[in-house]
Amino acid sequence: MKKMIKNGTIVTAADTYRADILIENEKVKIIGDEIRDDEAEMIDAEGCYVFPGGIDPHTHMEMPFGGTVTKDDFETGTIAAAHGGTTTIIDFCLTEKGKPLKSSIQKWHQKSKDKAVIDFAYHLQISEINEDVLKEIPLVIEEEGVTSFKVFMAYKNVLQADDETLFRTLITAKKHDALVMVHAENGDVIDYLTKKALEEGNTEPIYHALTRPPEVEGEATGRAAKLTALADSQLYVVHVTCKEAVEQIAEARKKGLRVWGETCPQYLVLDQSYMEKPDFEGGKYVWSPPLRDKSNQEILWNALKRGELQTIGSDHCAFDFYGQKELGKGDFTKIPNGGPFVEDRFSVLFSEGVKKSRISLNEFVNMVSTQAAKLFGLFPQKGTLAPGSDADIVLFDPNIERTISQKTHHMNVDYSALEGMKVTGQPITVLSRGEYVVKDRQFVGSPGYGKFLKRARYGMQRIEKPESMLRN
Numbered sequence: 461m462k463k464m465i466k467n468g469t470i471v472t473a474a475d476t477y478r479a480d481i482l483i484e485n486e487k488v489k490i491i492g493d494e495i496r497d498d499e500a501e502m503i504d505a506e507g508c509y510v511f512p513g514g515i516d517p518h519t520h521m522e523m524p525f526g527g528t529v530t531k532d533d534f535e536t537g538t539i540a541a542a543h544g545g546t547t548t549i550i551d552f553c554l555t556e557k558g559k560p561l562k563s564s565i566q567k568w569h570q571k572s573k574d575k576a577v578i579d580f581a582y583h584l585q586i587s588e589i590n591e592d593v594l595k596e597i598p599l600v601i602e603e604e605g606v607t608s609f610k611v612f613m614a615y616k617n618v619l620q621a622d623d624e625t626l627f628r629t630l631i632t633a634k635k636h637d638a639l640v641m642v643h644a645e646n647g648d649v650i651d652y653l654t655k656k657a658l659e660e661g662n663t664e665p666i667y668h669a670l671t672r673p674p675e676v677e678g679e680a681t682g683r684a685a686k687l688t689a690l691a692d693s694q695l696y697v698v699h700v701t702c703k704e705a706v707e708q709i710a711e712a713r714k715k716g717l718r719v720w721g722e723t724c725p726q727y728l729v730l731d732q733s734y735m736e737k738p739d740f741e742g743g744k745y746v747w748s749p750p751l752r753d754k755s756n757q758e759i760l761w762n763a764l765k766r767g768e769l770q771t772i773g774s775d776h777c778a779f780d781f782y783g784q785k786e787l788g789k790g791d792f793t794k795i796p797n798g799g800p801f802v803e804d805r806f807s808v809l810f811s812e813g814v815k816k817s818r819i820s821l822n823e824f825v826n827m828v829s830t831q832a833a834k835l836f837g838l839f840p841q842k843g844t845l846a847p848g849s850d851a852d853i854v855l856f857d858p859n860i861e862r863t864i865s866q867k868t869h870h871m872n873v874d875y876s877a878l879e880g881m882k883v884t885g886q887p888i889t890v891l892s893r894g895e896y897v898v899k900d901r902q903f904v905g906s907p908g909y910g911k912f913l914k915r916a917r918y919g920m921q922r923i924e925k926p927e928s929m930l931r932n
């Protein structure tokens with residue numbers, strides 16, 4: 461069925477203009493003035509912005525972590541994402557040492573099977589480098605279209621990899637045009653500081669922040685950037701939280717290095733004081749890296765504005781307060797790390813960024829969609845509105861005022877870390893490849909509709925016709 465969007469204001473990373481969009485066979489077919497097609501269903505976008513669907517490059521659906529499993533799976537998590545204006549997620553596929561990489565990808569395919577309501581892709585964790593892993597990486601890229609690899613520099617004895625692993629992953633990524641992602645915190649120092657805190661009887665949630673100071677993030681970010689330079693490779697630093705890390709990324713970029721940075725809505729609007737809430741409520745705000753002193757918020761906004769950070773990921777890693785976060789009552793190191801943000805990423809950035817004149821409308825689109833599509837091999841199929849692009853479209857009312865709450869959100873968790881926050885703007889209707897997923901704020905999609913996306917390599921574009929990959 462064809463669809464026609466009329467009367468809206470189209471906003472891409474480059475332009476803002478009024479035009480009609482004709483959608484046919486999952487794609488944007490024509491964008492133009494006064495298009496006529498009597499067969500097309502009309503969608504009236506009067507008063508709305510028409511955005512390309514959001515791309516969330518950082519989610520953890522149904523992921524085992526901290527002695528439990530994240531609450532949102534590919535069904536509940538993507539429904540929430542869609543309500544929030546996101547039409548593509550890139551989830552982190554964890555690997556197991558000694559097992560083939562492909563077996564982990566198969567495990568993630570099992571998790572997502574018949575569940576996602578929007579399109580999705582995976583980044584793959586590299587936890588060790590050996591001959592088998594080196595042989596498998598090009599196959600994973602070629603056959604699975606998984607073209608970004610994540611190395612954890614923290615979570616000692618759990619997910620943390622050593623510097624040799626990071627360095628050899630960077631070299632391998634350079635060879636095969638893949639992008640290396642890092643969780644940049646010095647896990648060894650954190651391990652020492654957390655043990656010391658517990659020995660001294662410091663067990664409250666705030667000690668999660670005090671044992672992971674900004675210096676350990678800055679140090680690891682700088683180390684990763686320097687190893688990237690040595691390997692002449694490319695790096696994407698996830699969830700950047702503080703001045704110390706921003707400075708390292710900015711310095712690397714000034715030198716011309718291919719170093720990219722992501723931050724998350726939580727670091728832009730919350731601060732470390734939330735972790736001091738009494739009666740263990742601070743446990744709701746435990747994730748890594750931790751929330752920082754409030755002064756870092758303006759530093760992150762400025763870094764986004766200046767292009768030192770380029771993307772917004774949600775780092776959606778949702779645990780219930782009751783039964784899950786509570787595992788760490790009396791020992792902050794046992795609080796599962798993570799928070800629920802996939803639904804609020806887009807609106808928080810619009811409300812706090814665009815409405816408060818910190819960023820422009822076009823910069824907003826770039827940060828929540830286009831830049832991730834470009835970095836992760838999905839552009840121009842995703843991340844923009846242009847003839848031939850997937851019709852992943854968000855009709856967004858910029859004037860609705862609402863209050864974020866667990867009572868109204870769609871994420872499968874018993875609390876909202878943003879409870880009570882007032883935001884302006886809301887996705888009204890969301891299309892994924894031309895089909896309604898959310899219509900007039902109601903979910904109308906189907907589990908299993910979302911497709912797994914094989915992505916192009918770093919620096920390449922995803923061109924569907926002709927079926928070739930072209931270098932930028």
Ligand SMILES: NC(=O)NCCC(=O)O
Pocket residue numbers: 520643746747748749775777797798799
């Ligand atoms: N961020 C967090 O605390 N949990 C998810 C895993 C990660 O991204 O480090």
Ligand SMILES: [Zn+2]
Pocket residue numbers: 643698699748749
């Ligand atoms: Zn992380």
Ligand SMILES: [Zn+2]
Pocket residue numbers: 518519520775776777
């Ligand atoms: Zn994460």
